[in-house]
Amino acid sequence: MKDQNNASELIAMANDLRWEIGEGYHDKLAEGIYADATAIARNAVTKDGQKRNFRIDTTIDRIVTSKLWGFPIMFLILSIVLWLTIEGANIPSSILSSLLLDMGHPFLKAISASLGLVWWLDGFLIDGVYLALAWVIAVMLPPMAIFFPLFTLLEDFGYLPRVAFNLDKLFRKSGAHGKQALTMSMGFGCNAAGVIATRIIDSPRERLIAIITNNFSLCNGRWPTQILIAAIFIGAVVPKGLAGLASTASVIGIAVLGIFFTFLVSWGLSRTVLKGEVSTFNLELPPYRRPRFWKTIYTSLIDRTLIVLWRAMVFAAPAGAVIWLISNITIGDQSIALWMIQYLDGFGLFIGLNGVILLAYIVAIPANEIVIPTILMLTVMATGNAAYGNGDGVMFDVDSAHQTADILKAGGWTLLTGINLMLFSLLHNPCSTTIYTIYKETNNWKWTALATFLPLVMGFVVCFLVAQLWRAFLG
Amino acid sequence: MSKEHNNCENCRHYNADSLKKLGVEIADADFVVALAGNPNTGKSTVFNALTGLRQHTGNWPGKTVTRAEGGFGYNKKKYKLIDLPGTYSLLSTSQDEEVARDFILFGKPDVTIIVVDAGRLERNLNLVLQILEITDKAVLCLNLMDEARRNKITVDERMLARDLGIPVVPTSARYKEGLPELLQTIHEVATGEIICKPHKIKNVPPKIAKAVEKLSKTLLKQYPDIPNSRWIAFRLLEGDKSIVHALQTGKFASI
Numbered sequence: 088m089k090d091q092n093n094a095s096e097l098i099a100m101a102n103d104l105r106w107e108i109g110e111g112y113h114d115k116l117a118e119g120i121y122a123d124a125t126a127i128a129r130n131a132v133t134k135d136g137q138k139r140n141f142r143i144d145t146t147i148d149r150i151v152t153s154k155l156w157g158f159p160i161m162f163l164i165l166s167i168v169l170w171l172t173i174e175g176a177n178i179p180s181s182i183l184s185s186l187l188l189d190m191g192h193p194f195l196k197a198i199s200a201s202l203g204l205v206w207w208l209d210g211f212l213i214d215g216v217y218l219a220l221a222w223v224i225a226v227m228l229p230p231m232a233i234f235f236p237l238f239t240l241l242e243d244f245g246y247l248p249r250v251a252f253n254l255d256k257l258f259r260k261s262g263a264h265g266k267q268a269l270t271m272s273m274g275f276g277c278n279a280a281g282v283i284a285t286r287i288i289d290s291p292r293e294r295l296i297a298i299i300t301n302n303f304s305l306c307n308g309r310w311p312t313q314i315l316i317a318a319i320f321i322g323a324v325v326p327k328g329l330a331g332l333a334s335t336a337s338v339i340g341i342a343v344l345g346i347f348f349t350f351l352v353s354w355g356l357s358r359t360v361l362k363g364e365v366s367t368f369n370l371e372l373p374p375y376r377r378p379r380f381w382k383t384i385y386t387s388l389i390d391r392t393l394i395v396l397w398r399a400m401v402f403a404a405p406a407g408a409v410i411w412l413i414s415n416i417t418i419g420d421q422s423i424a425l426w427m428i429q430y431l432d433g434f435g436l437f438i439g440l441n442g443v444i445l446l447a448y449i450v451a452i453p454a455n456e457i458v459i460p461t462i463l464m465l466t467v468m469a470t471g472n473a474a475y476g477n478g479d480g481v482m483f484d485v486d487s488a489h490q491t492a493d494i495l496k497a498g499g500w501t502l503l504t505g506i507n508l509m510l511f512s513l514l515h516n517p518c519s520t521t522i523y524t525i526y527k528e529t530n531n532w533k534w535t536a537l538a539t540f541l542p543l544v545m546g547f548v549v550c551f552l553v554a555q556l557w558r559a560f561l562g
Numbered sequence: 563m564s565k566e567h568n569n570c571e572n573c574r575h576y577n578a579d580s581l582k583k584l585g586v587e588i589a590d591a592d593f594v595v596a597l598a599g600n601p602n603t604g605k606s607t608v609f610n611a612l613t614g615l616r617q618h619t620g621n622w623p624g625k626t627v628t629r630a631e632g633g634f635g636y637n638k639k640k641y642k643l644i645d646l647p648g649t650y651s652l653l654s655t656s657q658d659e660e661v662a663r664d665f666i667l668f669g670k671p672d673v674t675i676i677v678v679d680a681g682r683l684e685r686n687l688n689l690v691l692q693i694l695e696i697t698d699k700a701v702l703c704l705n706l707m708d709e710a711r712r713n714k715i716t717v718d719e720r721m722l723a724r725d726l727g728i729p730v731v732p733t734s735a736r737y738k739e740g741l742p743e744l745l746q747t748i749h750e751v752a753t754g755e756i757i758c759k760p761h762k763i764k765n766v767p768p769k770i771a772k773a774v775e776k777l778s779k780t781l782l783k784q785y786p787d788i789p790n791s792r793w794i795a796f797r798l799l800e801g802d803k804s805i806v807h808a809l810q811t812g813k814f815a816s817i
Contacts, residue, residue, distance in 0.1 A: 120692065
């Protein structure tokens with residue numbers, strides 16, 4: 088009892104004194120400690136030949152964290168990394184797809200024919216499971232193998248803490264942790280990796296915000312969708328010379344919109360279900376170091392690329408099987424897929440999408456990479472355009488954007504459908520790999536459910552609003 | 563501790579041979595020793611060298627949020643060594659910092675080894691000064707001396723020891739350099755042969771200093787034996803919830 092009284096007396100006293108001291112206690116004390124440290128270090132340390140290095144570091148920091156140049160440099164570096172990823176991935180992607188899809192698929196078909204496999208087992212395994220896996224490897228592996236090492240090199244060089252430093256203020260204003268800048272950037276590669284990266288955020292409240300909002304970073308699986316749709320629909324409405332520029336700008340616009348939603352939702356969460364103090368943290372700006380190139384390549388390939396790829400493959404295989412099954416099992420006079428498309432069309436068209444897109448997103452929950460092929464396959468089926476593709480339920484890669492555009496337009500797509508698909512690709516539930524990772528990291532079904540359904544609902548609302556405006560003014 | 567050493571036994575190199583790596587065998591230890599420091603200063607390397615264990619040496623903040631324990635024998639005494647998570651400070655509210663802070667505060671180790679990067683001393687001192695507010699029995703392990711030498715950085719360890727008021731031992735744990743001296747110093751601090759007079763933070767703004775003094779006086783009235791009233795006062799002013807909680811549950815009465 089005596090302890091209780093003593094404690095409350097002390098706490099009351101501390102509260103009073105805190106008022107007297109006023110704002111900035113934490114920072115002032117920290118500054119005081121640093122002043123002591125500086126004095127002691129100055130007495131004990133002699134540096135030789137370090138001065139120059141030191142000054143270079145400081146100069147770089149002054150530029151990359153400056154109010155004027157900090158953000159432009161950030162966007163420039165981001166664009167370069169993305170450009171290298173998108174451009175660089177093209178060649179290995181097409182090599183892999185010709186290897187795995189154009190050559191591997193017929194080869195396996197031939198083997199199964201010589202073994203005399205029954206048609207449904209052959210279809211299920213080779214046209215379903217194998218093709219889904221092959222697609223994920225061909226589309227996902229090259230960008231990951233480029234993006235992750237580039238990202239790790241930047242990390243080793245010491246740039247990422249500077250990004251966190253730049254974004255700290257914005258995140259703090261939205262009630263989140265400055266280190267969320269780091270996990271958000273990781274999300275641009277892969278949301279599952281981004282969610283794991285939130286381990287660097289120590290306050291559970293802020294970590295949850297970072298986990299829930301990570302999905303607003305466009306991931307590797309979604310970049311190709313964005314780029315293809317932008318090329319087909321946005322590039323087509325501007326003069327030819329500007330097509331490339333317009334579609335690139337629209338993709339970056341979607342990415343920036345994602346960042347905006349990250350702040351908006353962080354802000355909303357920190358004022359409703361995840362209320363609390365913003366925790367301060369000492370962010371060390373480490374010295375710039377020449378990255379150990381090969382070691383970085385090696386570790387980022389092993390630790391990040393292969394692990395993420397493995398998870399994606401584990402989930403993609405069953406998805407391929409499902410696509411094949413629903414397009415080949417018929418109830419009454421049409422396949423399950425067709426029934427579902429017709430059923431979803433009502434709501435889909437209402438929000439400016441269509442039943443094919445919604446079904447594709449249901450089927451492609453395991454991996455966003457397979458959204459476009461699934462959409463194409465389902466559209467071909469629904470419109471009965473047998474000139475394209477290899478048969479019911481076979482995912483395929485259409486060679487040119489032109490052909491893709493023809494298929495989609497035959498399926499009743501408009502510019503609105505294209506724009507809304509881009510928006511919906513940004514705002515929908517995370518892929519199942521990410522959902523599983525969120526559950527593993529939070530160990531809580533409620534947060535996992537929130538992280539899953541919040542972006543989906545937002546996607547519906549945004550698409551609906553865009554469709555309404557579109558129909559009111561342009562329709 | 564008997565005082566009948568002959569000269570040979572007093573020699574540090576003799577004593578170095580008497581290191582017995584005990585691995586996970588930590589029952590009935592005579593002394594408890596904590597390893598604290600910034601991330602990436604080689605704490606786990608020191609830990610592994612002394613205990614013979616192979617604690618994973620990762621360098622990702624957030625990976626190690628719990629503490630690792632091991633044991634070693636030295637000079638007929640058994641030591642329990644605790645590897646705390648690496649932190650930059652003890653002023654924030656993160657989980658790993660709380661693990662480190664709570665152990666030094668409530669676990670009351672007989673010696674706290676503070677491992678610092680000799681090449682980045684100034685930044686590392688931030689944590690050192692905070693730890694010295696909490697505990698009186700500490701040894702500064704000036705690690706990564708090899709890297710510092712390569713970068714042409716020299717540290718005057720006597721000056722540093724004088725300013726900090728605790729023994730300073732230069733080491734390169736990776737090459738087992740300086741470990742005999744470190745062991746001997748740990749031993750001397752643990753047994754009370756060396757008495758530390760740790761530096762207390764001086765550059766505190768007057769307004770805060772006044773408040774801290776008032777608060778810590780009241781604290782000392784209530785708990786006369788508390789060795790770190792000033793630091794607790796710092797934390798109370800910050801509104802540190804776990805310190806407030808510790809007060810309310812009477813955790814400090816035992817200090």
